[in-house]
Amino acid sequence: MADERVKTGVPGLDEILHGGLIKGHNILVTGCAGTGKTILCTQFLYQGAKKFNEPGILVTLEEMPNELRKEASLFKWDVKELEEQKKFAIIDAASSKAGLPTGEKFALRRGFDVNTLAQEIYRTTKEIGAKRVVIDSIAGLGMQFEGTINIRTAIFRLSALLREINCTSLMTSEVPAGDVFTRYGVEEFIAQGVILLYLEEEAGELKRSLVVRKMRGTSHSLKRYPFEINDDKGIVVML
Ligand SMILES: Nc1ncnc2c1ncn2[C@@H]1O[C@H](COP(=O)(O)OP(=O)(O)O)[C@@H](O)[C@H]1O
Ligand SMILES: [Mg+2]
Known part of the structure; x- marks a missing residue:
């Protein structure tokens, strides 16, 4: 039996994937700063909830939830x-990492660690x-670890959890400019x-x-494939 597909909601990407992501898989989205990782992920969750009735969770480790809501609203995505x-649901892990209080419903209130x-x-x-x-992003897992837990362990642990709960998931990783696409040497093996x-x-x-x-x-x-980020639709891949 063929695997069940999950539409990303990104025009063009589902065609490239010959129907969409495979249900339950964990996918790494990687690229330099400003390449559109956060927008792609937000679009995946927003369209998933809106069009396909699949509730989604955005775990934010760097940007504050209100920034994310505001950025989404520019695409008329009413998060x-x-x-x-x-x-x-947005899980605010950014505030605890920054040592700031949070008014968010879903947050790490007792400091940041991967088990919490x-x-x-x-x-x-x-x-x-x-x-x-x-x-x-998973880069956000890389700081404030106590004891022996390192970022690779953290990535393994979260990836195992994501499989366990049977959600289709994206994790982002920021790489420096150039051809490198893996930063911690494990994420591309762990991700499906x-x-x-x-x-x-x-040309300038x-x-x-x-x-x-x-x-x-x-x-x-x-x-x-070239893609655009436009105000109406977010990311659109040109086929
Ligand atoms: N409303 C918009 N319309 C078109 N492009 C946008 C819009 N908002 C952001 N962008 C582009 O997207 C980039 C940021 O995308 P983002 O997903 O935050 O990148 P990353 O997470 O990879 O760092 C901005 O630098 C800008 O070029
Ligand atoms: Mg980002």
């Missing part, structure tokens, strides 16, 4: 409305019946798929493009 309907984060993801998944999860985002100069202009580098369990295009 607040979905939060009220319990179809979208895993518990909060688990609890929130049950509360809203989440089918999609985003962790933005890797999507690379690029922002590169071409920066151009956006993406490529699906790995996607276990499915055929997919290996071409590099």
